[in-house]
Amino acid sequence: EDHLLQSGGGLVPPGGSLRLSCEASGFTFSDYAMNWIRQAPGKGLEWVSALSGSGDATYYSDSVRGRFTISRDNSKSTLYLHLDGLRVEDTAVYYCAKDRLTASFDAWGQGTPVTVSS
């Protein structure tokens, strides 16, 4: 069974940085694109970023492009999201998700909260 275990996150002041991790098991990690999706408190889902299985193609939403960096280490079956220049509006629960293509995500991490506040 596909499993994604997230770590990282926490409280950070505006302008600060964080790194989120997502360790995969139960499937051949390098065969799949991976995504980060976030959910602000009381709000809906917002796609943030995606990375191809090989790691050579990256995609970002306009709201995070230039501030967030997605990466992966296929030898460790781990996905990362480095968050720089954090803003109050980045406060959300961040989920990693396995991409089965066609904008469908068939495995999700448990979510990790990021709070940006002074």
Add this chain to the structure above:
Amino acid sequence: QSPLTQPPSVSAAPGQKVTISCSGSSSNIGNNYVSWYQQFPGTAPKLLIYDNDRRPSGIPDRFSGSKSGTSATLDITGLQTGDEAAYYCASWDVSLSDVVFGGGTKLTVL
């Protein structure tokens, strides 16, 4: 404002059928697949439907999806109190080059 529009809430009695709509445009639903997710409070979303109308293994056939033109629907039959959750549609948007989600629909089973 999401490019995909869902009703904020729907309700129905146990055992009944409910339909959740997701309206988009030619940039997204009209030319791309739709997926649907179920989310209980405080938990991660779960894939219910992918590629418009296909169910992952383990998803009961009470859940079904369809697409017509620039709109999609999720039907849930034989409603159970355990189906009370938020439901989200999603699709790729070629104009935005983003995955877009609907705003979500809260299902209440009366």
